[in-house]
Amino acid sequence: MAPAPSARGTVAFGPYRTWYRVTGDLQSARPTVVLVHGGPGSTHDYLLSLAALAEHGWPVVHYDQLGNGGSTHLPQAGADFWTVELFLGELDNLLHSLGVADNFVLLGQSWGGMLSAAYAARQPEGLRGLVVANSPASYPLWTEELAVLRAQLPPGVNETLLANEAAGTTDSPEYLEAMNVFYDRHVFRLPEKPTELTASMMEIANDPTVYFTMNGPSEFHVVGTLRDWSVVDLLPRIQVPTLLLSGRHDEVTVGAVQPYYDLIPDVRWEIFEESSHGPHLEEPALFMKVLVEYLRSLD
Template sequence: MSLAPSAKGTVKFGDYKTWYRVTGDPGCGKPVLVVVHGGPGSTHDYLLRMSELADRGWPVVHYDQLGNGGSTHLPGKGPDFWTPELFEAELTNLVRQLGIDGNYVPFGQSWGGLLVAMHAAKRPTGLKGLVIANAPASYPLWLQEMKVLRDQLPPGVDEALRRHEAEGTTDSIDYYNTMQAFYERHVCRLKPQPRDLQASFYEIYNDPTVYFTMNGPSEFHVIGTLKDWGVIDVLPRITVPTLIISGRHDEATPATVQPFQDLIPDARWEIFEESSHVPHLEEPELFDDVMHTYLSSL
């Protein structure tokens, strides 16, 4: 865990509250790294070790997106409420409320990668850079590649998964146990899973409102409101230097990431050979070096 001092709190977001944690000194003059987690409907926990970048002098902000973790939970809200626009507005509000909107770099992981691309395309004045990690450029691309990855699972696994999906029993323990074959290949290849990652999974389990509404019952069975959404059309509007990150065994396959490389004018793509979906946990030392080099280049 980071040796740099940290502070926690909440900021108002309309009638709601967004929980945040700041590690390091946001007033040090260096751009503040704002860590935007995946899901949607996960929490900051699985990205917590990124606070160690503060030991290299980079201030780091974590937060829990609305609906999960330390932020306001709204289990009664329906699909019309949970939109990408809501979460982009929350991110914009957070950086303003924290007073870092003049000098910051969003780091978006998985779903967070699409969210920060959407944010960067609006060209906020204080945006200094952008990191898109383990994210697809669109969910139609993601679903196309999920079929490829599912077809490569051990014999019988995908058939069992599809049986549950067809019968509407994706909440069963058998579906959960069966889907681990996919998660162990393409989400996190470490055994046992790191505690921070487990903590975020527990948070989704405790309140799956956002995840089930926008995504669906699993990473590879996206039937929620995001299934037809993406950010490909706005990528040419991103003008800041952009670092793209993915893992060689990532569920975000090269085909899903390629549009970021092709359409963002100033983009560099780093592939972590020993990682799947969470290189910051699977190859932490290399990850930190890559991030430090990129941030220093700004």
């Protein structure tokens, strides 16, 4: 169970509100670890176990990105509203509103890893470190890698997926059943889903505006506005020590992660052999050990 928060609330982001949760003391000499969740269109819930970093001495901030969870929902907003720049601006606003912009570490998971890398490439003065977890460096590259994983599914599964994608029936029961075959292999491999993961999945289902607009109907059918987005050209600009984390069975394959390792000047990479897309939930003890060792190295 995650430790109790020391503060919760919202900060103004233009006419909107961003929900946040603090664990630990933001006045600590150690940098605050700011957790940037995936999706886009998910919530902080599935990363809640990482609040335990506060018990090791690092204050932690979770937040829900605009459009989901406790933050302002905008179900009528069009595709031109939901942009990378919007979420970069929201992150910057949160850091300054909470007073941690002069001493922080970003930990971005999945889409949050790409967003965090793009923010780090701007070389903010207070950034001390970057953790990119289970994140592709390029959507076009990731799409190529996903095609390989899909082709390796049991006979008939990818054919069902392709047929429904072509017909526009990705909400059909047969598509959802076939989709779960992929998810059980490459998104979360354990037989029981933790409550915090279920909570985030339910939040996406409750308001899929952002997810459907920017990503698409599933993790592996990326047809939204992010389909051509890449941070590859930005990676050489990242100047802080960077930790890459991924799962051996991850939907974000080694090939999709490789540009981070090739192009960030100061980087190390840890692959969790028994995990897919959520090693912080699939191998939590090892994940926390690796993360704490990295954070101590920044001291």
